Amino acid sequence: MSPPRLIPFESRQPRNYAAPSPLSIRGLSVAYDDKPAVWDLDYDAPDRGLIAVIGPNGAGKSTMIKAMLGLVPALAGDVRIFGSKLRQARRRIAYIPQRTSVDWDFPASAEDVVAMGLYGEIGWCRPVRRRHRDAARDYLDRVGMADFAGRQIGQLSGGQQQRVFLARALAQKADLYLMDEPFAGVDAATERAIVNVMRGVRDAGATVLCVHHDLQTVADYFDHALILNVRAIAQGTVKDVLTEDVLQRAYGGRLAETEIRAIARSA
Numbered sequence: 001m002s003p004p005r006l007i008p009f010e011s012r013q014p015r016n017y018a019a020p021s022p023l024s025i026r027g028l029s030v031a032y033d034d035k036p037a038v039w040d041l042d043y044d045a046p047d048r049g050l051i052a053v054i055g056p057n058g059a060g061k062s063t064m065i066k067a068m069l070g071l072v073p074a075l076a077g078d079v080r081i082f083g084s085k086l087r088q089a090r091r092r093i094a095y096i097p098q099r100t101s102v103d104w105d106f107p108a109s110a111e112d113v114v115a116m117g118l119y120g121e122i123g124w125c126r127p128v129r130r131r132h133r134d135a136a137r138d139y140l141d142r143v144g145m146a147d148f149a150g151r152q153i154g155q156l157s158g159g160q161q162q163r164v165f166l167a168r169a170l171a172q173k174a175d176l177y178l179m180d181e182p183f184a185g186v187d188a189a190t191e192r193a194i195v196n197v198m199r200g201v202r203d204a205g206a207t208v209l210c211v212h213h214d215l216q217t218v219a220d221y222f223d224h225a226l227i228l229n230v231r232a233i234a235q236g237t238v239k240d241v242l243t244e245d246v247l248q249r250a251y252g253g254r255l256a257e258t259e260i261r262a263i264a265r266s267a
Contacts, residue, residue, distance in 0.1 A: 020083030021045050022176045022207035023068070028077030030060070030067045037063040039231050041077070045176075045209060046224055050202050052212040052238070055228040056254050061211045062098065062180050064228065069095060069178070081176060091120050094174035096165050098181050104154035110164045111136045111149040117171030139167040143193055159190035166197050177201055179210040183217075195221055215255075218242060219267045242267035 023045035030038045038060035045051055053061045066072040068079045081089035114136040115128050140146045143163040169177055182194050198208045225241040227233040233250040234241045247260045
């Protein structure tokens with residue numbers, strides 16, 4: 001793919017927002033060392049959707065989420081959360097990062113990590129009181145981790161660590177959940193727990209946007225999808241997006257024809 005030509009964002013035609021959606025992106029572009037990672041992305045997330053962000057390795061999926069949250073700089077673009085800038089809407093968002101980006105040697109217990117999700121209620125530089133610790137244990141219990149509340153986070157298995165971060169996200173009582181490959185390297189029981197959490201928060205009225213790598217489970221776990229390969233290839237319901245033509249355009253020779261047909265049939 002030849003590098004896209006940079007068009008200054010200010011010189012583009014204005015792009016109107018639809019009625020405030022949980023997440024609206026206009027013209028988002030990010031590059032690393034002059035190599036485009038995400039380019040000129042427009043997207044509106046459906047309300048109360050379970051959304052998979054899929055695409056080949058290096059397609060910009062994780063970069064998109066990090067740029068939305070201001071964790072990496074964007075060349076251009078605008079992001080709105082429920083119609084507001086990130087600064088005004090930050091408390092409405094819960095973010096689960098990739099496990100590889102976390103310092104697992106940090107001296108915090110599983111209970112401490114979940115209590116971090118309560119800081120919007122507690123307030124910064126204020127003591128974590130008994131009622132907050134009780135609430136943190138309740139959230140750990142929801143993901144089957146109450147017995148590990150006192151365990152240092154780095155002493156847990158990968159699946160257990162991911163459950164703790166799920167409990168922290170639940171504690172935030174967010175309206176928009178951003179999950180960066182939460183299924184990577186976890187056991188089957190944790191995968192089921194993650195799916196149950198996603199469905200539970202969706203049923204409670206929230207929206208979940210999840211970077212996902214297993215095309216075989218997209219149709220089972222999600223109802224909408226955004227396919228990226230630096231640019232947006234397709235977006236919509238899983239049934240509309242997971243077609244042979246779209247998968248071929250997104251993945252090219254990285255997927256066998258038989259695999260593409262099987263994935264399209266599963267949708």
